[in-house]
Amino acid sequence: MSKLISARLIAILVGLTFVIVVMFAFFGGLYTLATEGFGEETAEHEFHKHPNEYPFAFNGPFGRWDVAQLQRGLTVYEQVCSACHSLKYVAFRDLADLGYDEAQVKAYAASQTVPGIDPRTGEQTTRPGLPTDYFPSPYPNAVAAAAANNNAIPPDLSLITKARHDGVNYVASLLSGYQAPPAELQREFPDFTVPPGLYYNPYFPNLNLAMAPPLTATGQVTYDDGTVATVPQMAQDVAAFLAWTAEPTMVRRKQTGWPVLLFLVFATVLAYLSKKQIWAAIKPKNRD
Amino acid sequence: MSFPWARQYEPATGLTKWLDEKLPVPRLVYNAVGAGYPVPRNLNYFWNFGVLAGFFLMLQIVTGIVLAMHYAANAQVAFATTEHIMRDINWGWMMRYAHANGASFFFIVIYLHIFRGLYYSSYKAPREMIWLLGVVIFLLMMATAFMGYVLPWGQMSFWGAKVITGLFGAIPLVGEPIQVWLLGGFAPDNAALNRFFSLHFLLPFVTLGVVIMHIWALHIPGSSNPTGVEVKSESDTVPFHPYYTAKDGFGLGIALLAYFAVVFFLPNYLGHPDNYIEANPLSTPAHIVPEWYFWPFYAILRAFTTDFILPAKLWGVIAMFASILLWFFLPWLDKSPVRSGHYRPLFRKFFWFGLIPAMAVLFYCGGAPAEEPFVLLSQFATAYYFLHFLVILPIVSQIETPEPLPYSITEAVLHSDKKPVLGENTAPAV
Numbered sequence: 001m002s003k004l005i006s007a008r009l010i011a012i013l014v015g016l017t018f019v020i021v022v023m024f025a026f027f028g029g030l031y032t033l034a035t036e037g038f039g040e041e042t043a044e045h046e047f048h049k050h051p052n053e054y055p056f057a058f059n060g061p062f063g064r065w066d067v068a069q070l071q072r073g074l075t076v077y078e079q080v081c082s083a084c085h086s087l088k089y090v091a092f093r094d095l096a097d098l099g100y101d102e103a104q105v106k107a108y109a110a111s112q113t114v115p116g117i118d119p120r121t122g123e124q125t126t127r128p129g130l131p132t133d134y135f136p137s138p139y140p141n142a143v144a145a146a147a148a149n150n151n152a153i154p155p156d157l158s159l160i161t162k163a164r165h166d167g168v169n170y171v172a173s174l175l176s177g178y179q180a181p182p183a184e185l186q187r188e189f190p191d192f193t194v195p196p197g198l199y200y201n202p203y204f205p206n207l208n209l210a211m212a213p214p215l216t217a218t219g220q221v222t223y224d225d226g227t228v229a230t231v232p233q234m235a236q237d238v239a240a241f242l243a244w245t246a247e248p249t250m251v252r253r254k255q256t257g258w259p260v261l262l263f264l265v266f267a268t269v270l271a272y273l274s275k276k277q278i279w280a281a282i283k284p285k286n287r288d
Numbered sequence: 289m290s291f292p293w294a295r296q297y298e299p300a301t302g303l304t305k306w307l308d309e310k311l312p313v314p315r316l317v318y319n320a321v322g323a324g325y326p327v328p329r330n331l332n333y334f335w336n337f338g339v340l341a342g343f344f345l346m347l348q349i350v351t352g353i354v355l356a357m358h359y360a361a362n363a364q365v366a367f368a369t370t371e372h373i374m375r376d377i378n379w380g381w382m383m384r385y386a387h388a389n390g391a392s393f394f395f396i397v398i399y400l401h402i403f404r405g406l407y408y409s410s411y412k413a414p415r416e417m418i419w420l421l422g423v424v425i426f427l428l429m430m431a432t433a434f435m436g437y438v439l440p441w442g443q444m445s446f447w448g449a450k451v452i453t454g455l456f457g458a459i460p461l462v463g464e465p466i467q468v469w470l471l472g473g474f475a476p477d478n479a480a481l482n483r484f485f486s487l488h489f490l491l492p493f494v495t496l497g498v499v500i501m502h503i504w505a506l507h508i509p510g511s512s513n514p515t516g517v518e519v520k521s522e523s524d525t526v527p528f529h530p531y532y533t534a535k536d537g538f539g540l541g542i543a544l545l546a547y548f549a550v551v552f553f554l555p556n557y558l559g560h561p562d563n564y565i566e567a568n569p570l571s572t573p574a575h576i577v578p579e580w581y582f583w584p585f586y587a588i589l590r591a592f593t594t595d596f597i598l599p600a601k602l603w604g605v606i607a608m609f610a611s612i613l614l615w616f617f618l619p620w621l622d623k624s625p626v627r628s629g630h631y632r633p634l635f636r637k638f639f640w641f642g643l644i645p646a647m648a649v650l651f652y653c654g655g656a657p658a659e660e661p662f663v664l665l666s667q668f669a670t671a672y673y674f675l676h677f678l679v680i681l682p683i684v685s686q687i688e689t690p691e692p693l694p695y696s697i698t699e700a701v702l703h704s705d706k707k708p709v710l711g712e713n714t715a716p717a718v
Contacts, residue, residue: 008682011614011621015678018610019671021603025594026667033660061553089371155565159371162556163564205574246564249374249381256382257552264548268541275534282329282526284702 073241516627583654
C-alpha cells in the first residue's frame with residue numbers, strides 16, 4: 001500500500017512539474033499580451049482577399065468538365081502562360097480528355113517544339129513533339145528561369161490548383177484581380193509600398209506579386225469557338241484548364257464515387273436489418 | 289482461456305476434421321471471432337472501433353503494397369512517381385487517395401477506440417496488458433504515419449521531416465549527432481527518404497504483430513463492457529458470432545460510407561495544399577503544420593515557450609513524449625475499483641468538462657499558427673492535460689464515492705437477473 005501511494009506521489013509530482021513549467025510560460029505570455037497587446041495589424045492580414053467563388057462546371061459532387069472551356073483554357077495557357085510557366089506533368093496524349101481526336105492530338109504535339117537528340121550525331125537538338133511527349137518547359141533549367149524573371153522562378157502549373165487553398169478560385173481571382181493599391185491601404189499603412197518589379201494583387205498572400213499582369217485586354221487571345229476573350233473569361237477558362245491538369249481524373253473520381261456510395265447504402269441497410277433480426281430474440285421487450 | 293460455457297468447435301466435414309488435427313486454423317478463428325468467444329451482451333457502439341481499426345490496418349497494408357509497386361523512394365523522382373501514380377497508373381489515383389485518407393480514418397477510429405478505453409477505464413485490471421499493447425500500437429502508428437507523409441516528397445513532407453527530426457536536436461550534448469544519424473545527413477535528403485520508405489513498409493507488419501498480441505491478450509479476460517461489471521454467468525454473454533459480427537458489420541458499413549465519401553468527393557480536404565509543391569530545401573512554407581492527427585501533441589510541443597532550468601524546446605519535446613507515454617501508467621494511476629465512467633460522478637465531471645475540452649483546444653491550437661491567443665490557450669490546455677492524468681485521476685479515484693453498480697450485466701440489460709427472458713442458447717448456467 002505504501003508503495004502504491006509513493007508511486008502515485010511520484011506521478012503527482014511529475015504532473016505538477018509539467019503544470020508549473022507550462023504555467024510559467026503561460027503567465028509570461030499573458031504578461032506580454034497584457035503589456036504589448038496582440039501585435040500590430042498587418043497590411044497582408046487586413047487587405048488580403050479570399051478568392052471569389054466561380055460557378056465551374058466541375059464543382060460539386062455531380063460536376064462534369066466543360067470541354068469547350070478546357071479547350072479555351074488550353075489556348076490561354078499556350079498563348080500567354082507558357083511563355084514563363086511549365087506544365088511538366090501533362091503529356092500531349094492527355095489532351096484527348098479535352099475532346100480532341102487522335103489526329104488533332106498528333107497535330108497539336110507536332111506544332112510544339114520539344115528537346116530531342118540528333119539521331120546521327122547524338123547532339124542535343126529540338127524536334128516536333130509526339131503525343132507521348134510532355135509539355136516543354138520555357139526555360140532550360142531553374143537558373144535560366146530565375147535569371148529571366150528577376151529571381152522569382154515561375155512555378156510549374158501542372159498542380160497549381162491543388163497546391164493553393166481553394167486553388168481553382170484562387171487562380172481565377174488572382175489573374176483577374178490586379179489593381180492599384182486601395183486608398184484605404186495607403187491611409188492605414190503609410191509605409192506600404194509596391195516595390196519596383198512587383199505588382200499589387202489582393203488575392204496574393206503578401207499582396208505584392210512578382211508576376212506582371214498576364215491578362216490585360218479583351219481579345220488578347222483568339223478563341224476558336226468565338227467566345228469573347230474578356231479578362232475574367234480568360235482567367236476562368238485557364239483556371240478550369242489548370243484544374244484539369246492538376247487532376248485529370250477528378251470527374252472520373254466523382255463518377256466512381258456514386259455507385260460505391262449507393263452500394264454501401266444498400267449493404268449498410270442490409271447489415272442493419274440483419275443485426276436487428278439477430279438481436280431481436282434477446283432484446284428486452286420493454287426497452288425497444 | 290474462455291468462459292466455461294463457451295461453445296466448442298466441432299469440425300463437421302472430413303476436410304475440417306483433418307485440418308483440425310494438423311493445423312487448427314478454423315478452431316482458432318472460431319474461438320477468436322466466432323461463436324466460441326462469449327462477449328458481454330451489453331456492448332454499445334463504442335465497442336465497434338477495435339474491429340474497425342483492424343479493418344483500416346489491413347486496408348492500409350493492401351493499398352500501401354500496391355502503391356509501393358509504383359513508387360520510387362528517390363529524392364530526384366519521388367514527387368514525380370507520386371504524380372505518375374495519380375495520372376498514369378490504372379486506378380492509381382484511387383489507391384493513393386484511399387491510402388492517404390485511410391491513414392486519417394485509421395486515426396479517427398483509433399482515437400474513438402482510445403476514448404472508449406479512457407471513459408470506461410478498459411485499462412484496469414485484469415486488462416492492463418491489452419492497454420499497454422494498445423499504447424505501443426498507437427506509437428507505432430504515429431511513427432508509420434509520420435514517415436508515410438514524407439514519402440510524396442512535397443513541401444510539407446520535407447519540412448515536417450526536418451521539424452520532427454529536429455526535435456531530437458533538443459537533447460543536450462548528443463542531440464545533434466543523433467539527428468544527423470537519424471536523417472543520414474544534415475537535412476532530409478535521399479538517405480532519409482530511403483530509410484523512411486523502408487521503415488514505412490516494415491512498421492505496419494510490426495504493428496500487425498502487436499495487434500495479434502493485443503487481441504490475444506483480450507481473449508484471456510474477455511471484452512470489457514459499458515457497466516464495467518465483470519461477466520458472472522452465461523446470461524451475461526452472447527457468442528461473438530452472429531451477434532457482434534452482425535453489429536460490427538453494420539458499424540463497418542457506416543464507417544465505409546464516411547470513408548468513401550471523403551475518398552471520392554473530398555480527397556484532399558484532410559491534407560495540406562503545400563504538399564502538392566515539390567520539396568524545396570531553400571523555401572520554407574509560411575506555416576509548417578503536421579497532419580491533423582498530430583495536432584494535439586504538436587500543440588503540447590509548442591506550448592513550452594519559456595526556458596525553465598532546461599531550454600524551452602527540450603521541455604516541449606519531453607512533454608510531447610510524456611503526454612503519450614504517461615498512458616502506460618494509467619492502470620496504476622487510476623485505482624478506483626469501479627471501471628465505467630457511467631458510475632463515477634466525479635471522474636465523469638472531470639472527463640467531460642476537463643479532459644474533452646482540453647483535448648479539443650489542443651487539437652485546434654495544434655493546427656493554428658503559433659500566435660496569440662492560440663499559444664496561451666494551448667498552454668492552459670496542456671497544463672490541464674497533465675493535471676488530469678497525473679494529479680486529478682489518482683486523487684479522484686481515492687476520494688470519489690461511486691454510484692451503485694448493477695449486480696450483473698444481465699440485470700443492467702433486463703432489470704432482473706433471476707427471470708431472464710432468453711432463448712434456450714443463452715439460458716443462465718445453474
